[in-house]
Amino acid sequence: MKNDTKTYNIDVHHVTRIEGHGNIRINTRAGVVEEVKLCIVEANRFFESFTRGMLPQEIPWVVGRICGICCVGHQLAATKAVEDSQGITVSPQTVLLRKMFNESQFLQSHVLHVYFLAVPDFVGAPSVLPLASSHPEVVKRALRLKKLANDYTAVMGGRVIHPMSNTLKGWRKLPDLAQIEQIRDRLLAAVPDVLETIAIVKTLKIPQYERETEYVSLKHPDEYALYDGDVFSSDTQKAVPVRNYRWVTNEFTVPHSTTKWSRWHRDSYAVGALARVNNNFAQLRPEAQGVAETLGLKVPCYNPYMNNVAQVVEIVHCAYNSLAMMETVLNGGLQAEDISHTPVAGRGFGAVEVPRGILFHEYAFDETGRCSDANSIIPTSQNINNIEQDMKAFVPQMLPNMSKEELTLHMEMLLRAYDPCISCSVHMLDVEFTD
Amino acid sequence: MNVTASASDTTLDKNLYLPRMATILAVEEMTAREKFFRVELSQPLGHRPGQFVMLSRLGIGEAPISVSCGPRDDTILEMVVRNAGSLTQVFHGLQPGQKVGVRGPFGSGFDLADLYDKDIVFIAGGLGLAPLRSLIQPVLAQPDRFGTVTIISGCRTPAEELYRADLQSWSHKVKVIRLVDKTANLPWDGQVGLVTAPIAQLDLDPGRTVVALCGPPVMYKFVLMELDARRIPHSQIFVDLERRMKCGVGKCGHCQINHVYCCQEGPVYRFDHIEHLPEALQ
Amino acid sequence: MKPKVAFFDFAGCEGCQLAVLNCEDVLLDILGLVDIVEFREAISETAPRFDVAFIEGSIHREEDVERLRGIRARSTYLVALGACACIGNVQARSNFIAPAENFKRVYGEVDRNQAQTDPEFWPLWAHTRVRAVKEIVPVDFELRGCPMVPAEFVHLVKALVSGSIPHFPANAVCVECKANENECAFDRGETCMGQITYGGCGAICVTNGYRCDGCRGVLPHANLAAHRQLLREKGLSDALIQNRYRLFCSAEPLGQEIRR
Amino acid sequence: MSTFLIRKDAVPDWIQRLARENAVYFPQRAGQSGFRFEPVQEGSEIQFEQYHPTIVPPGKKLAPAGEVLFQYRREGEDAVVEPVVDASFRILAGVRPCDLKGIDLMDQANREGCADPHYLTRRANTAIIAYDCLTPCDKACFCDATGSLRCRKGADIFLTPVDEDVLVEPLSERGLALLAGANFPICGNVEARKAKAEGGRAKPFGRQFKAPLQQIPGIVAKQWHSPVWEKHVQQCFSCGSCNLVCPTCYCFNVQDDFDLTNTSAGQRSRTWDGCMLPNFAEVAGGHNFRSHPADRQRHRVKRKFEYLTKRFEEGSFCTGCGRCGRQCTAGIDIFDIVNDLVDNTEATS
Ligand SMILES: Cc1cc2nc3c(=O)[nH]c(=O)nc-3n(C[C@H](O)[C@H](O)[C@H](O)COP(=O)(O)OP(=O)(O)OC[C@H]3O[C@@H](n4cnc5c(N)ncnc54)[C@H](O)[C@@H]3O)c2cc1C
Ligand code: SF4
């Protein structure tokens, strides 16, 4: 089947169904891959520059705007970083509420990604919209699950996108217990929908490609690390503290990307659902481990397309974990806490896992208590290098057996499988493939 | 200890916010901006000249629209609607057979008996002819009861003239002066100028002349100056004012002119009743 | 004929498009009334012409300006979707910093220079200034807020499919605070921008214990002088007032001279 | 009707008992210093004496911020229109005399001419338990100046605190019925106790106008081109808060809406509006009959002290509750405006 004369010139502008602006550029001549480039063409928004001058309380609220899809994660990472800089420690109640808040976003984002962005690829539909007529029950189920997850976020944070209830030291307005109770009941009632989701994902034909990869995620001694932990590498099986995140990310700039790229122990590393499941499998809730088995996800797994499966595993994990946390809150009630704070000078670091991977924030404040330095490294900018490495490895493998269209689709699917959130690329370029 | 709920207050015989449905019989394009509507009601409207209805399209909205036909025994209601915004734009897309909601009639209107044996001058600017037609029709229908009748109707260009056929047929019975601000290179068989211009030439007896005036806010000041020059007593001048209205019955507060409600005491006012109100003719 | 609707994104967080997808209860109903022909966040299709184009994000580079002009030419109505498109949003705060300084702070001097040496990718880096959509092309309707308010989006869709015109009253956020019987943020010792900011959000931030930071933009009749004086009386320094007015860049004119 | 006497600390228990069988609204804490009329639930705090006037007056429970007027369903072009009228029974408890006055004024406005079915149906199904004020709520109120302090009209039960007791006075059949099962002891020497309460009332009671109330409408009526209007809008945001929290502001906007799921069904509803909002008097085409904030301030004040007082033959359409001054972030207070008008008349005459 080898076709030595193949000359492809693929330039996918503005890859659809990912959040943010990415272009893929692939250039092959006579069957030889000359160039594979993922160009991030997102315009700069300069968050790390313009946050200077802001007050500590304003930072999490404003930097949530880095990404509408991961706004909860950005808020939480920034809140933790700012609290670190201000010498604030928070109550167990606040930590618990934040974990619920964070997991609500995992549910919401993973459902959106699996159903709206990935499933259409696997069933060969151009988008979720045609599915509304061809598979209405699937779309309705997707909307139901997504709404439940969204309502969960709204109950915790005040609204779904750019919520306002979370702040330094705690909650501006505590979530309403009656509403939490309703969410718990709906979550319990959603089990059939989740089972159906697992069934659907089981039928998807996942491309079989493997490339050994360094997986990086948070790791926590006591729990499946989503809100807290140290930064762990699958290569070294060791973790470094969050404040040393720059050892991990080693950012560098390439001309074809407005986002900076990262690498740690090798050319690139991966973060996200698959990285977390690979690194922390044993700490998943048993229900989630069972789902991983059902769906054929065995760790370590080096197939990036399996990221969607890992997302489903995490949906199950977060659902059961949230139910447990809701019980705790409902039994113990919530106490109003003092959230007043006078800004002081300092530097702080914060990291959380967001649906797309590990997210770092760092802030410094001057003697007047106003922001003097900011840095944020988002999961997609850590992944983007790895995606390009995957592409470079896969294109030569696929080239002999695929038409240009198939190849394009597989590259787009690969990109989408990572669930990239290029818009949140605080400092991210565009990705593009050309000959 | 429990007190049962009573169904409603005894003062309520009907719900004033409920529209009655009416069927559109005819829609005619009068100008680029105005359409004429003839609708069939479930029962006669029973209105007086100068009154208005609250006209609505369910799901879109409701607006005050003047009744444009004289009082009649049948169930017909005629109106002119200018495409001025969100609701009126939708009216312009309606077809015969479709239904609209009607509440009313509301407002004071003209009392024909006040005008018996008087010489009547109608002065209409633009859309102002629509409400005045509800008075012109009954006046012309009983010529013996009134003195001389003069109709002055002005608009910006010939293309914007309303009720051209009516004006022409009225001109066979009474004096009709048709004006445009400018001809805009269109054929025009009337005069060119403002509605104020002909007033000076009219043969008016201040003792028995009644003037009915309706037009855009800017017009009033100048016409009233002319009428003062002709010494028409303010008690013999009727003006038709427009305000924002949401209920039609003096509740929503939007149409207040100082202490009076345009939807109740108005929209037709005897000028001497409101001339002291600073908000009346701004 | 169902109106053809398209969504386009420029520089923003894509939260407004997500907010559209988050209208779960009515999404399928909306799909019954309009044809979505472009929506990069959810579908792969593209279309040559459409009746309504929703523009999300602010405009930063020449290539974005060109793309926006092209979209305007292909669409009957153009709607600015969210604070980025309507007023430039938080990122417009970078307009008050010199561009080179912005790049330096984000990429560092060396990296930035090196990246910009590649002529092929230069346009990606050709950031000029953060602009709202209406600074470049005429905008028919604005769905304000960060993120946009789903109820207003639904109102707009309904108006357009029924041949009517959507209405967004120019009233202050305070109106909705009162409708919600909120305790005024000032009575909590906070300072608030609600009095000078377009309502329509349901005062959602104040209702949830925060204050209004003005993400929906400043009202045309806003009494800015009085507001500035009020904030001073509440103890804010001029520097902090400026910081506040530039959080969402609503009370500072866009496109102002860049100051160092 | 006989008057009863109970101890102050028995009042909350009684309200709680009423709330078990009825929807009872009582002022409850909202935020740090605010209060809201909210349904009484198990464990709700019932504090008659120590609440600050609510953010929004209780009368607004009878004309809520948004309410559906009717719903419709279309089949083809034929439509079924069904009014939505709320005839559920509720009790407003802890209403102050000024707010009682406010409700009385709203009753009159809604009865006048074409009666408003939505308001009046709610009103007919609302019982009011009012509570006398022996000291002014705070520095903002001026209910004595406007003559509201002694309002009893409209209350079904009126409570007067006397030392550690409360006089419980049914003023209507409905009030009597509400007290039927309570088994409160009948009060002897009612008049003496009332006199005692009256003797304990603060004097002067809160802020007083610089002219007698009877002269105020005349004073306000004389001033059209007055520098006072301009002075009191220098800091105004045209935010409308003063209208929306006023017990006697009742202007509204009306809008239609249709369902997305079934586009041939929908509703017409109304929402609060206010004459201080900039587009209140704007007509299609863009002409605004009160385009300047001073025009709007003048209109608001004249409504309270001139237009509506004339229309309804009332002394004042401002109850002196002080809400507009309290809620105005610009610090504009209708009490000061009136006094400035008084001064201005004296200065110019
Ligand atoms: C007594 C009287 C008689 C009239 N007679 C006629 C007549 O015969 N023919 C005629 O064509 N016109 C007449 N008019 C004028 C007519 O009522 C208006 O042109 C019409 O109301 C415009 O409505 P619209 O919805 O099309 O316009 P728009 O200006 O788009 O009005 C928009 C609608 O949106 C709402 N709206 C507008 N602004 C705001 C805001 N700031 N806040 C909240 N909501 C808002 C209102 O509900 C309004 O109905 C008359 C008016 C009056 C008072
Ligand atoms: S909190 Fe802000 S928006 Fe609300 S009433 Fe007060 S000033 Fe207005």
Ligand code: SF4
């Ligand atoms: S509350 Fe104050 S600022 Fe707002 S409109 Fe009224 S007077 Fe003006």
Ligand code: SF4
């Ligand atoms: S005008 Fe002000 S003080 Fe008077 S009743 Fe209204 S809110 Fe109360």
